[in-house]
Amino acid sequence: MQHYDMIINGQNCAGDSSLEVINPATGTAFASVARSSEKQVNEAVAAARVAFKPWSQQSSAARKQLCQQLAQAMEDNMAELMQLVTLESGKPLQGLNGIGSGMEVGGAIAWTRYTAELELPVDVVQDDDKTRIEVHRKPLGVVASITPWNWPLMIAIWHVIPALRVGNTVVIKPSEFTPVATTRLVQLANEILPAGVLNIVNGEGDVGAALTSHPDVNKIVFTGSTATGKRIMATASASLKRVTLELGGNDAGIVLPDANISAIVPKLFAACFHNNGQTCAALKRLYVHESQYEDVCQQLAQLAKTVKVGSGLEDGVELGPIQNAKQLAVVQELADSARSDGGRFLAGGEPLAGGGYFFAPTIVADLSDGSRLVDEEPFGPILPVIKYSDVDEVIARANQNDRGLGGSIWSSDIDKATGLAQQLECGTVWVNEHGAIQPNAPFGGIKQSGMGVEFGLYGLEEYTSIQTVKVPKR
Ligand code: NDP
Numbered sequence: 001m002q003h004y005d006m007i008i009n010g011q012n013c014a015g016d017s018s019l020e021v022i023n024p025a026t027g028t029a030f031a032s033v034a035r036s037s038e039k040q041v042n043e044a045v046a047a048a049r050v051a052f053k054p055w056s057q058q059s060s061a062a063r064k065q066l067c068q069q070l071a072q073a074m075e076d077n078m079a080e081l082m083q084l085v086t087l088e089s090g091k092p093l094q095g096l097n098g099i100g101s102g103m104e105v106g107g108a109i110a111w112t113r114y115t116a117e118l119e120l121p122v123d124v125v126q127d128d129d130k131t132r133i134e135v136h137r138k139p140l141g142v143v144a145s146i147t148p149w150n151w152p153l154m155i156a157i158w159h160v161i162p163a164l165r166v167g168n169t170v171v172i173k174p175s176e177f178t179p180v181a182t183t184r185l186v187q188l189a190n191e192i193l194p195a196g197v198l199n200i201v202n203g204e205g206d207v208g209a210a211l212t213s214h215p216d217v218n219k220i221v222f223t224g225s226t227a228t229g230k231r232i233m234a235t236a237s238a239s240l241k242r243v244t245l246e247l248g249g250n251d252a253g254i255v256l257p258d259a260n261i262s263a264i265v266p267k268l269f270a271a272c273f274h275n276n277g278q279t280c281a282a283l284k285r286l287y288v289h290e291s292q293y294e295d296v297c298q299q300l301a302q303l304a305k306t307v308k309v310g311s312g313l314e315d316g317v318e319l320g321p322i323q324n325a326k327q328l329a330v331v332q333e334l335a336d337s338a339r340s341d342g343g344r345f346l347a348g349g350e351p352l353a354g355g356g357y358f359f360a361p362t363i364v365a366d367l368s369d370g371s372r373l374v375d376e377e378p379f380g381p382i383l384p385v386i387k388y389s390d391v392d393e394v395i396a397r398a399n400q401n402d403r404g405l406g407g408s409i410w411s412s413d414i415d416k417a418t419g420l421a422q423q424l425e426c427g428t429v430w431v432n433e434h435g436a437i438q439p440n441a442p443f444g445g446i447k448q449s450g451m452g453v454e455f456g457l458y459g460l461e462e463y464t465s466i467q468t469v470k471v472p473k474r
Contacts, residue, residue, distance in 0.1 A: 004033045004183040006202055008040060009047035010195025015040055019202060021180055024090035024321040025311040025356045031087070033179045036201035041171075041210040044199040048142040048169035049216050051196030056139045056167035060119060066192055067116035067165055073188040074109045081105045083313075084181040085153055090320035090357070091275050092312035099274035100312065108157040108185075111455075114439035115161045118460050132471050137464040139167030140242060141218035144211045146232070148224040149323050150278040150379075152178035156185060159221045160198060162460045168219070169197050173211050175224075176204045177324050208232075215239055219463065222246070223280070226403075226448050244452035244462050248280040249405025249445055250377045251426070252398035253434055255296060256391065256411035257289040264410050264432065265299040271408070271434035273307065273361055276319050276381045278327070281406040281428070281435040281443075285374055286385045287394050293387045297365045300385065301346035304361040309352065321357040322380055328357040331380030338364045338373040338384065348382070369397050377403065391420070399425045404447035408434040427453070 005012035015034035023030040036044075055063075074081060085101040086093050092100040123135040145159035152174055163170050174182040179202045186200040201207055205228070212220050213235045219242040222232050229245040236243050253268065255261075271283040288296045312320035322328045328351065335349055348362030362382040367374055373384045388394040398407060407424035410432055411417035421429035427445045430436060437443050437455070444453035452462050 001029060002031045004031065004180060006034045006036060006040065006044075006183070006200050007186050007190050008044045008199045008201070010190050013040060013043075015202075019176060019179070021088055022177070022324070023087050024323050025313070027325075027355045027357065031180050033183055033202045036203045036207045038210045041201050041207060041214065044171045044201050045142055045211070045214050045216050047196035047199055048171050051194060052139075052141055052169045055169055055194060055197050058167070063165055063167065064116050067112055067161055069192045070189050071109050071112040071116065073192060074105065074112065074185070077184075077188060078105050078109075081153060081181055081184060084184055086312040086320070088178045088180045089149060089152060090312055090323050092317045092320050095312075096274045096307065096318040097270040099270070104151055104154045108154050111154070111157050111439045112161050115165055115460070118165065118457055120166065120457070120460060120464065130473055132473065134469045136467045136469060137166065137461065138467050140463060140465055141168060142216060143168045143170045143219045143221060143463065144214070144217045145170055145172040146208045146212065146220065146222045146224065147172065147174045147182065149175040149177040150275065150280070153181040153185060155223050156182045158454050159223070162454075163219075163221070163463045164193070164197065166460060166463050168463055171199045171201060171211060171217070173201050173203065173208045176202070209235070212236065213238070217241060219243070224248075229450060242462070244444075244454065245450040246280060246454065247445060247448065247450040248377055248379070248403070249426070249449045250284050250375070250401050250403040251281060251406040251408070251434065252285045252287060252401070252424070253283040253408045253410060254394055254398060254420070255286070255288040255292065256409065256413070256417065256420075257291045258412045259292065259410045260412055261292050261295055261299065265296060266303065267433065268296075268410070269300055269303045269307075272383045273304070273319060273381055276322055277383070278323060278379050279435060281437065283408065283434040284377055284383070285398070285401075286383060287388050287398065288385055290387050290389050293385070297346055297363065297385050300383070301363045304347035304363050307361055309358060309361065311356070319361060319381065322359055323357070325357055327380060328359060331359050331378055331382055334373045334376065334378045334380075335362060335364075335382055338367060338371060338382075341367055341371040341373070343367045343371070343373065343384070369400060375401065395420060395423050402448045403445070405445040405449040406430065406435060408432075
């Protein structure tokens, strides 16, 4: 079994104990990583602090070039990274609609290349014969990055690259369930970056807590559950650390009466079920007008029954296992509660036999708001399809949820759909697609889905503070 050390200050660090990493397709360990104690968290933050000054003083062009070199290193090691992502997360190498480890590693490369090219130039807000006032963007210092298990490598890149690009140093703590691809990424990065610029510590939530409460950390970027996000924000307040929180959602999709059903059902299915529904901006509540309700339900059920589920390493597999046993239990519990609420199961509803954390892709009709499966984020391969009759009323129902990450409207009338989409209370809205994110478009949640945005210039700014420089001319 391959073992991975942590990397602190450019050096391998064995730690005092280790963590086994489970392949969710088999339920057995395939690798292990060194586990951090508080001592190593302190060492990692200290290394990042020492590295901060020289790194932040490097030219922007030099940092850009090093980020591009890292993108190249990922490309050169793409096959290995894809394999590791599949082994630890369960997602197939290719996956439903091409959404698998290939997309994850390819996306990580694309995001790195795009973000590397961004600049935050000095903004001159006044320049007259009396005064010149410039607004500079300065790096914050040491950034703590806490990442989840659903898209481990891509989310690591979303945190690390903008932080480094503008001159911060980073200590990353991946999810205990998926630390391997990120550790390999940090190994590759440490062949390129100066020592201490990017460090990794591994462990469970207590290691994350030690990192995010560390007094010498200036900013926390976190992707994960709302409950943990709130704990982190409370901890951060002690020393007023900046936070960016991406906390998942319970995204609604609304199919209008005029939608062309046969054209959109495969897209709806992929928007809901890619990566087994374990994507923050997956479509998780599907509202369909009564005129086409039964038709949509039956077509979705047909796809759920025929989609290929299996080990992500096998050719042609579209959906893998759920990533961990705890999440499988959440999905099972929500399926049980949907059953007792009178949900009509059109496909799935049970775990699949054999090893691993497999659950049959599940379509549940005839539930409404107020059922747990509708109100809560299942983060798994189970979709409630909800009937509505009035468009204004359904917008209000979609907005009643306490989450606000994404939402979508599906219609043949693009103008009408665009207007309605803007009535949804969430950070991103889509028309006739859902969850399609890209590196130049800001992405983030409102309400209980988080705070701040990632990606593009808006995301880059979150890793800086403003320094206003006012100089009189006479
Ligand atoms: P958590 O929020 O518990 O975990 C996310 C990350 O935070 C992990 O790296 C975790 O470490 C770390 N962590 C846990 N506790 C602390 C703490 N006190 N301080 C600092 N870091 C901490 O999510 P779960 O894995 O438990 O997933 C539960 C739910 O979260 C899912 O059902 C889903 O709804 C949501 N989720 C949302 C994601 C998104 O993309 N927004 C991604 C994943 C989950 P460790 O795992 O080692 O405990």
